[in-house]
Amino acid sequence: MKLTVRHATSYSYPQPMRTLVQSVRLFPSRFDGQTVEDWQVSIEGFGDAAPGHAGGAMRQAVSGGKGGGKSGDKAKKSDGPGGMGQSLGGMAQSLGEAPEATRPRPDAAGQARIGAAFRDGVGDWTETVSIRGPVSRVVVTVTGRVETHDLSGVLRGHREMAPPGLYLRSTRATAPDVALTELAREVIAATEGTSTLDRAHKLSEAVTGAIAYAPGETAAHTTAADALAGGKGVCQDHAHAMISLAHLADIPARYVVGYLFAEGAIGEASHAWAELWLDGLGWVGFDPANECCPDDRYIRLCSGYDAQDAAPIRGIAAGASEPGTLEVDVAVQRQGQ
Amino acid sequence: MVYKTPAYFDEMRDPSGVRPAYQGLQGWVDEMPAELRAMKQHEAEALFRRIGITFAVYGEGGDPDRLIPFDMFPRIFAHDEWRRLERGIKQRARALNAFLDDVYGRGEIIRAGRIPGPLVWKNEAFEKAVTGFRPPRGIYSHIVGIDLVRTGPDEFFVLEDNCRTPSGVSYMLENREIMMRMFPQLFRANRIAPVEAYPRLLKRTLASVAPEKCDRDPTVVILTPGHFNSAYYEHSFLADMMGVELVEGADLFVDGDYCWMRTTEGPKRVDVIYRRLDDSFLDPLCFRPDSMLGVPGLMNVYRSGGVTIASAPGAGVADDKAIYTYVPEMVRFYLGEEPLLKNVPTWTCNKADDARYVLENLADLVVKEVHGSGGYGMLVGPKASKDEVELFRDKIRANPSNYIAQPTLALSTCPTFVDEGVAPRHVDLRPYCLVGETIELVPGGLTRVALKDGSLVVNSSQGGGVKDTWVLAE
Structure with missing residues (x-):
């Protein structure tokens, strides 16, 4: 079955955050039951309600290329939704090449940066998002297309090290x-x-x-x-x-x-x-x-001991005086419908 | 010198007289009048106060910043005694690291049936987050503190291993410093191996495990939970001696592939973090979400090879008291050698047979909590009241897997200054083994002494003191 996913998670904070760091596991597992045809996770931070202060980071993940992050892991420019799309020159670094590493890049406020990516011992691909504030809204958008196969629940061909x-x-x-x-x-x-x-x-x-x-x-x-x-x-x-x-x-x-x-x-x-x-x-x-x-109606992302441990997005905002509000919008469709 | 030969093995005297290592001290003790001794003891205390070495004790009243009592009578090892110990300590440190590398990788020792899997996997110190990840050089515990006791001339036993962040090394250095200041003549008359290289060796060890990505002189920092921590003095002392920054979680942040330190000149990339913070506080995105002490995203940077954390998160699974019984097996399995240091025979109460034996012999045994430390929550059977013994009986019955028991060892004694003169007091030893590109052990360690007559508990939180530890040069 070919399934398309569109999943937007939006965090809004009553006051702008100083910085925000997220650990994101929103990538389909690699096993015999699913083949990723296209998958993108984009993270956008919106500063102080001023659209001009917004930036986004986009990463395109293609199944089969996630191993050491050396290939297939293309980053591409965001054209961002609704006029938010600044040029994101810095995003062109792929995981494989050594980025300049003596200083963090001086990002514009609200700009998200993706780094510290790895596949963990239980097989989940993890990326780290850091957003320099002030930022009052963060939107994580997943869009993708996956070909799924019915394996009667068996997680065949999934590589993991955890006992x-x-x-x-x-x-x-x-x-x-x-x-x-x-x-x-x-x-x-x-x-x-x-x-x-x-x-x-x-x-x-x-x-x-x-x-x-x-x-x-x-x-x-x-x-x-x-x-x-x-x-x-x-x-x-x-x-x-x-x-x-x-x-x-x-x-x-x-x-x-x-x-x-x-x-x-x-x-x-x-x-x-x-x-x-x-x-x-x-x-x-x-x-x-x-x-x-x-x-084959299921797409598997990641796992954990319980819901908290398996959360595909974990984030910490610095300078948060009140907890933010969360909005989630998910649509999974069968392609061609 | 008025000093009765004690019932236990004494570090200074055996039936034939003063043991050779201590002969250089005889005159010093005999010729020191009581007034001079009192004056010197006073001077030592003043020095410790001035330096600011204090030790906060949890769960007790009184001065939270009290001094650990310092006893001026040194504990001395002969050169060849130390050589034997050194080989045993290094062997054990290698085996413990090999075990960690294995259980977070293929788990060969479990597949081979030499250690039960559930003992490792169900252990809270075993971290899922680092399974399948190999830190630089495959080293997890970079500073291994091995607590040793002695019962005879060649009888050394390991009480416990400390693979996370063993504390107390600042006392080893300060005790020496103060002894040298107060009794320079002793250091002229005896050839005592220096310990002062420790901070330099520690820095070199940490730099040698910088991530592969680090292509320059590595930046090392010490991460402390803050000034309210009982070992804060040591954190700042070591940072100072090593010439590295002492940072708290808020001084560090994650950006892109790396961890950075805020400085007055802008962000500086950090390559190696010597953390004096428990795993669960390191990163709220990976462990306790409510931790304010750590650095959000740090574990992701670690896992992707952007920074080294020493000791490695998850290293604690090797020093758990339930795993302890298997360390000799680790030495055989990974190194193909016979263990040079002995374990204390240990009964683990989660085994029904062991638990029965322990409950039947409670009054003769030492009982410890599996995850406890610092001498808290333990029972010393022979010294305990009937009520205390019964209390432990109930505790063990309620939760057997939480307890282990060991025989009451005849810990060696070392001459110690007391009000009446010099008297034998029980001692242990914690050497600090450094594991990096090379494996290093400075000749010495921290000797802890139970100052109460007859007491076997040397923990500073339970009325213990410290001594300078000498290793005689060849």
Whole structure:
């Protein structure tokens, strides 16, 4: 399936920030289930509501060229939206060439700079964005086209160094309580003698049954235990509960962030699910919200212990007196529609 | 000299008399009248105060900036004694680094079944963020502090390893400085190997692990959590001695591929950061989001090879008390050698058999928290009251995996000045091994002494003091 993505995340701050640093993991994972045809992440900072003070940095990422960042990682000039497009001469440095490195480039206010890029031990491509202030609004825009293949949830051909055993650790969001422990025990008892794969499917079904899809009932900080107690939640809560149950069954499990082509599917285009490490298969995705394993409607971005750890954008603003407001706009479409 | 031969191995006296290394001291002690000794002790304290060496102690009342008591009676190693120790210390430092390089890479030691995987992976000090990343020269712990105790002429045991940011080296240097000022004649009469090269060697070690991208004389800085930290004096002392900048998180920022330091002449690129800050505070974008002490984006610059962090984030997994029991195995596995330094036999309470033994023999054992440090939260069975022993029994039952236990060792004693004259007091030793392009150990270290009669706890937070440590030259 060919899927196109347009994903804009906008952070607005009541007062201009002095500087902003973001760690961004908005690039499709490299594995047999997806081939990137085109992918761009652009970050624009808008200074003090004056359009003339804005700059943007654009990076084009092409699948297959991400290895050491030596090739295929073209940077191109931003033509920016709505008259924001300054010439971004400095952006032409690609990751492969050694940039001048005795002084940071004297950027214009609001100009974003991308650097310190690498593929981490779990296979996620990470880039670092620094924006010199004053800046009161930052817009991260992802546009891309990916060819996907249905691998029945198996993360085949994904290179990573992190030992799966690492993902037996619980966090605040995935820590088991009495109810989760009880639910896990029921499933474990009912699947005695079956394969781990069967058990994993049953755990996923248990989550689907216990937490009804209901947007707006839970928040970003809701834990798996809270969501189970309330019986309602969104994909984040389903994934947290799934991880928690898997841990109770001694199966390594992690949180995965990505996109979903949501024609008739539950959830939003921006989606999350869980991956479980199953002997013989490796990492396998489970999406309790849609009672399935990820197929060719899914685009995988990155992973972590929980939603916070897997956040594709983490940022820190210096000089922030109040937290900013966040707006997200995501559309995933099947090409040709 | 009135000094009863003690029941434990004594560094100065054995049944046949004064051990050779200490013979040069005999006259000095015998000829020092009580008044002169009191005067000198007073002078030493005044010097320490003037320099500003104080040590904040957590969780106790009283003066937060109190001095660590300094005992003027030196602890002395003969040349060949030290040579043997040195080989053992360097061997252990190499093995610990090889282990870190392995567990963040292919994990051969786990595949080979020599260390249980979950012990490593479930350990909080094991950092997912650095898996698959190899720092320059494959070195993770650049300053390895190895705490040693002695029970006999050739019996040395490692109590614990410190692979993160072992503190106390400023005392090693200052103790020597003050001894030389107060008793210059001792340094003329004895051939004592100097320790003053330490700051220079530390700087050279740090410069030798600058990132490959660094194509000039590397800029090294020390990153401190700030003046409220108990070891702040040491941070500023080392920066001063090494001639490098002492910075806090707010003095550094990330831009593009590098980390920069704000200076009056504009931003300056930083190549090596000797951090005296825990992993979880280093970068709010990677670890604790609420940390105000670190540098946002620093881990990304580190991971992409723009800066070296010493010790490497994640190095703590090698010095965990649960991993400790496997260090001799690391020496065999990575170096193909027999360990020269012994481990103290250790029972890990997460093993049912061990826990049973520990609970049955609690009154004879030393019990420690797996992640604890500084002598806090430990039980010294033979010295503890019945109530204290019972309290630990409950604690271990509630959370066995949090505790390890060791036999109460007959720690060696060293003559120490006390009100009544000179008396044996228990000592340990922390040498500081530097690991970079080369592996270096200055001849000396920090000798800590339990000043209370009979006490086995040498931690400065628990009434311990320090001594100058001499290694006699050939």
